[in-house]
Amino acid sequence: MPDPVQVSLAISEAAKDASPLPVPTPTKAARKPRPAKAAVPSPAGPAQSEPAPTESAAPKAKPAPRKPKAPAAAPATPEVAQEEARPEPAAEPVPPEVPADAPTPPLSSEATLDPRDADTFAIRLERYRADLEGSLRSVYGAEQLVALWPRLEALLRRALAERPADLRRLDEARLLRPDWLQVPEMIGYVAYADRFAGTLEGVGEHLNYLEELGVKYLHLMPLLKPRVGENDGGYAVQDYRAVREDLGSMADLKALASRLRRRGISLELDLVMNHVAQEHGWAVRARAGEQKYRDYFLMFENRDLPDLYERTLPEIFPDFAPGNFTWNDEAQRWVWTTFNSYQWDLNWANPEVFLEFVDIILYLANQGVEIFRLDAIAFIWKRMWTDSQNQPEVHDLTRALRACARIVAPAVAFKAEAIVAPGDLIAYLGRRDHHGKVSDMAYHNSLMVQLWSSLASGNTRLFEQALSAFAPKPTNTTWGMYVRCHDDIGWAISDHDAGMAGTTGPGHRAFLSDFYSGEWPGSFARGQVFQANPRTGDRRISGTAASLAGLEAAQTEEDIDLALRRLRLLHAVTLGYGGVPLIYMGDELALLNDERYLDVPEHAQDNRWLHRPAMDWHKAEERFDVATSSGRMYAALQRLIRARRQLPHLHASIEAQIVPSPNEHTLLFRRDHPLGSMLAMYNFSPEFQPLPAPLLRAIVGDYPRDALSGHEWNLTNPEVALEPYGAYWLIEQTR
Numbered sequence: 001m002p003d004p005v006q007v008s009l010a011i012s013e014a015a016k017d018a019s020p021l022p023v024p025t026p027t028k029a030a031r032k033p034r035p036a037k038a039a040v041p042s043p044a045g046p047a048q049s050e051p052a053p054t055e056s057a058a059p060k061a062k063p064a065p066r067k068p069k070a071p072a073a074a075p076a077t078p079e080v081a082q083e084e085a086r087p088e089p090a091a092e093p094v095p096p097e098v099p100a101d102a103p104t105p106p107l108s109s110e111a112t113l114d115p116r117d118a119d120t121f122a123i124r125l126e127r128y129r130a131d132l133e134g135s136l137r138s139v140y141g142a143e144q145l146v147a148l149w150p151r152l153e154a155l156l157r158r159a160l161a162e163r164p165a166d167l168r169r170l171d172e173a174r175l176l177r178p179d180w181l182q183v184p185e186m187i188g189y190v191a192y193a194d195r196f197a198g199t200l201e202g203v204g205e206h207l208n209y210l211e212e213l214g215v216k217y218l219h220l221m222p223l224l225k226p227r228v229g230e231n232d233g234g235y236a237v238q239d240y241r242a243v244r245e246d247l248g249s250m251a252d253l254k255a256l257a258s259r260l261r262r263r264g265i266s267l268e269l270d271l272v273m274n275h276v277a278q279e280h281g282w283a284v285r286a287r288a289g290e291q292k293y294r295d296y297f298l299m300f301e302n303r304d305l306p307d308l309y310e311r312t313l314p315e316i317f318p319d320f321a322p323g324n325f326t327w328n329d330e331a332q333r334w335v336w337t338t339f340n341s342y343q344w345d346l347n348w349a350n351p352e353v354f355l356e357f358v359d360i361i362l363y364l365a366n367q368g369v370e371i372f373r374l375d376a377i378a379f380i381w382k383r384m385w386t387d388s389q390n391q392p393e394v395h396d397l398t399r400a401l402r403a404c405a406r407i408v409a410p411a412v413a414f415k416a417e418a419i420v421a422p423g424d425l426i427a428y429l430g431r432r433d434h435h436g437k438v439s440d441m442a443y444h445n446s447l448m449v450q451l452w453s454s455l456a457s458g459n460t461r462l463f464e465q466a467l468s469a470f471a472p473k474p475t476n477t478t479w480g481m482y483v484r485c486h487d488d489i490g491w492a493i494s495d496h497d498a499g500m501a502g503t504t505g506p507g508h509r510a511f512l513s514d515f516y517s518g519e520w521p522g523s524f525a526r527g528q529v530f531q532a533n534p535r536t537g538d539r540r541i542s543g544t545a546a547s548l549a550g551l552e553a554a555q556t557e558e559d560i561d562l563a564l565r566r567l568r569l570l571h572a573v574t575l576g577y578g579g580v581p582l583i584y585m586g587d588e589l590a591l592l593n594d595e596r597y598l599d600v601p602e603h604a605q606d607n608r609w610l611h612r613p614a615m616d617w618h619k620a621e622e623r624f625d626v627a628t629s630s631g632r633m634y635a636a637l638q639r640l641i642r643a644r645r646q647l648p649h650l651h652a653s654i655e656a657q658i659v660p661s662p663n664e665h666t667l668l669f670r671r672d673h674p675l676g677s678m679l680a681m682y683n684f685s686p687e688f689q690p691l692p693a694p695l696l697r698a699i700v701g702d703y704p705r706d707a708l709s710g711h712e713w714n715l716t717n718p719e720v721a722l723e724p725y726g727a728y729w730l731i732e733q734t735r
């Protein structure tokens, strides 16, 4: 992902004098103040301003030829712009053959609910009606809402009628335990099914391994049927109702979900919302000229609007997919493609797209998916003169989708994958009237970035600065905490925070890229630069946690020891913060970078595969051998997990607060639980670091217990010392 801070800074410059325009789409997208009561149609009025005069930006380096501009291209008023973008009906629409994998479009079929279900439906609809209607009205306007509503209701009824009995039981259980994602026992594990165990059935054979680690939730990386060939690690989905064939079938997925459930492990899948593969049935039909499906995408006859949009859009993959639009010969249109050219962005301003996704979510929920990772959610709404990320409609749409899920499948939770600037992130857990009504969880990207930043600099000032700027999250939500994931690390560090911490944004970001690519003299890291962008200076980083933390470069026993201490420190922060720790497959065994991706043609261009190694079951067998690095890593992680599970203080409803530390190498967090306080202390330097005991004593009393070592501490002395890369969870002992 790009560095959201840099991107947003660049955008704010460009957007200074411009008011946002609505996305030019066939549907009305004007936002209106939300009336207090139910669906009463009222005309939606455009609130638009004039765009800058058309002037062609540099052509994008897409392989396609640039189309000549339409004759007499009117310097568009917004209304004209909207007209222009409206996909024209093809002269003679050729009805394509419906591909075998085309989605079933049963959007209007009614289902009769038995009296008990009808009652359940009525109660839940009553509960969520205001959320649903309010959000849909905001996004689509009152008129569209009225047209949409009966179809939506029919769809929800049908999904409820089809909800299997065991999942209904889970729904009931979750309604009684709404904090199920927030409890300290919640430990996540993230794996590629094929790289972990070959197939879905294979995954089912390794459940003891997961259980032994304490895993309560399993995120299986994209496994819905992707396009053949390059597919961005599965994030180019061709069919949301089929499983990648080499992994198994939908029946296998359902069976695995229920096996996991019996062990108390929740299954998470990716829901790719921003785009589909160009081979998806919708895109196939759009290309062939079917107007209904053209309206599912953002297509443009000429470069006028794309050029205007490009002025403020970032490039996500500047190396291998520059620009945001791709020319398609068959459709004779430019197609919006934020990511790769084969990933076609969806037009969420079209309520049909919303209905399709409600249907997909409920279909998958009824197969047993409990958590949806809302992939690239920040991008789903486009607006002229902005970076087309984090737009208010994104949150309205999430609130509406969540309300639908709560009505049919209250066991289901949403996790937002919004790798955005800190100031934008909190909105994914809900602000103002969306408070606690959007995603249940969001990745804490900022904290992850700060972990690596402090590890490189040995200094925690920036970490403190960045984290203390975070607004508290809604008490019914949680953070997804992670050291590493399948993506690169982008240095989302704002110039302001860097300045406050005594450095500069560009300088520090450049240092981090140098450090983690191993270019910095004396660096212990062995990562690689991903998507260097000379325009912004961005250089993101690929590499496994172990390789970035020094294990790959380690020459001596002492180096190995230091690398393992660093890894333990990073995991301790993520496990001790109060969100859901998401352990990335292989990190429990400190797996190193794997260069073999270079031999796979469809991966070779993308060095994120460096940190997506296959599970090393040989190392896994050695996990109890503490003479090995893997064994030491595993033991350390298991200990952290066990300690975490015993600590009510780590319930996510309690906020972690930064305690400004007098020692710039150390980081202190306090969590104040009714049972007593917890103080987490971390040393990011390779030397012992002193801290004044009275500061700590004021939080956890004279004799706290360290939940990690089990030792009681005496804080009546004037000073304490933290070990090199030491981690401590001090718990106030209330006698």
Ligand code: GLC
Pocket: 001, 232, 233, 235, 272, 339, 375, 376, 417, 486, 487
């Ligand atoms: C998310 C995924 C990333 C993918 C992108 C496009 O950011 O984590 O791997 O490339 O979405 O779907």
